[in-house]
Amino acid sequence: MHKRTIKIGTRGSQLALWQAREVEKELQIAHPHIETEIVVIKTKGDIILDVALSKIGDKGLFTKEIELALLNGDIHMAVHSLKDMPTELPKDLMLAGVLKRGEVRDVFISRDGKPLSEFTPNDKIATSSLRRQAQLLHYNPAFNIVDIRGNVNSRIEKMNNGHCDALIMAGAGITRLGLEHLITHYLEPDIMMPAVSQGAVTIEIREGDEEVYQLVDSINHLPTWYQVMAERAFLRTMEGGCQVPVACYSEFIDDKIKMNAMVASLDGKEIISDVMEADSQEAAEKAIMMAFSMLDAGADKIMESIRSDE
Numbered sequence: 688m689h690k691r692t693i694k695i696g697t698r699g700s701q702l703a704l705w706q707a708r709e710v711e712k713e714l715q716i717a718h719p720h721i722e723t724e725i726v727v728i729k730t731k732g733d734i735i736l737d738v739a740l741s742k743i744g745d746k747g748l749f750t751k752e753i754e755l756a757l758l759n760g761d762i763h764m765a766v767h768s769l770k771d772m773p774t775e776l777p778k779d780l781m782l783a784g785v786l787k788r789g790e791v792r793d794v795f796i797s798r799d800g801k802p803l804s805e806f807t808p809n810d811k812i813a814t815s816s817l818r819r820q821a822q823l824l825h826y827n828p829a830f831n832i833v834d835i836r837g838n839v840n841s842r843i844e845k846m847n848n849g850h851c852d853a854l855i856m857a858g859a860g861i862t863r864l865g866l867e868h869l870i871t872h873y874l875e876p877d878i879m880m881p882a883v884s885q886g887a888v889t890i891e892i893r894e895g896d897e898e899v900y901q902l903v904d905s906i907n908h909l910p911t912w913y914q915v916m917a918e919r920a921f922l923r924t925m926e927g928g929c930q931v932p933v934a935c936y937s938e939f940i941d942d943k944i945k946m947n948a949m950v951a952s953l954d955g956k957e958i959i960s961d962v963m964e965a966d967s968q969e970a971a972e973k974a975i976m977m978a979f980s981m982l983d984a985g986a987d988k989i990m991e992s993i994r995s996d997e
């Protein structure tokens with residue numbers, strides 16, 4: 688059999704490389720005859736490090752250059768954190784699969800090991816996410832929240848250098864980098880509901896690339912796939928193109944997907960939340976219905992006020 692090398696595109700951060708290697712490993716287990724190569728690609732998000740993410744407002748910030756390489760044929764597949772992927776993909780590209788979902792929750796990492804419940808307005812909590820900011824302010828409107836950018840390791844370094852007293856990070860990223868020892872405590876979804884698709888790694892390919900599709904499909908983790916596709920259907924319906932604090936948390940309960948979701952105002956004062964349960968195949972449709980009913984219940988007003996803020 689003729690040998691070909693499957694090129695796997697990824698960002699160069701330690702977390703991105705871990706994720707790409709995990710995909711590579713799964714492919715090699717399922718198809719021992721194929722050769723793989725990891726191709727590192729720099730994205731705008733890796734280059735612009737001094738501007739708040741919410742101000743750049745470019746959804747494809749961490750994906751565009753990688754997607755161009757995919758469209759050019761420089762790589763066969765691209766590995767991403769699914770939560771960084773816009774709900775609408777560029778024409779001619781598609782998501783072909785996901786790995787088994789990792790930790791979904793956010794974690795609290797404080798420099799001195801003090802828990803969130805003991806934080807006061809004198810302590811600085813760093814996050815660049817509107818979702819985390821809104822939920823922190825809902826928990827305590829007096830919290831002192833500061834912006835932070837950079838990859839996981841550089842954020843920890845910034846905290847240790849005094850930029851802030853604590854960080855909120857995705858547990859998945861921390862775990863994948865072997866930094867569990869830094870976790871002060873996990874944040875349960877009733878306090879800090881995670882981002883849509885948090886903890887999931889996805890593989891993007893060219894539409895119609897049947898050979899690569901078959902490869903990826905063979906390692907697709909179906910329970911995760913149904914879950915995250917439902918979450919993304921929710922986000923797509925909710926969002927209408929602007930950046931808002933939207934969160935959700937899904938679990939499997941008796942083979943059904945149970946999804947909690949919420950939309951918050953930026954100051955955390957208003958929260959619209961809902962919950963649904965559905966069989967895997969119906970979850971996306973139910974998630975869309977839930978999004979519409981949340982829009983009706985006031986999420987539409989929150990979104991409008993955020994849009995007029997910009």
Ligand SMILES: NCc1[nH]cc(CCC(=O)O)c1CC(=O)O
Pocket residue numbers: 768769770771855856857858859860884885886887888
């Ligand atoms: N926004 C950056 C980003 N994209 C994916 C992860 C971690 C892995 C994941 O959540 O899947 C992170 C870091 C973080 O939010 O702490």
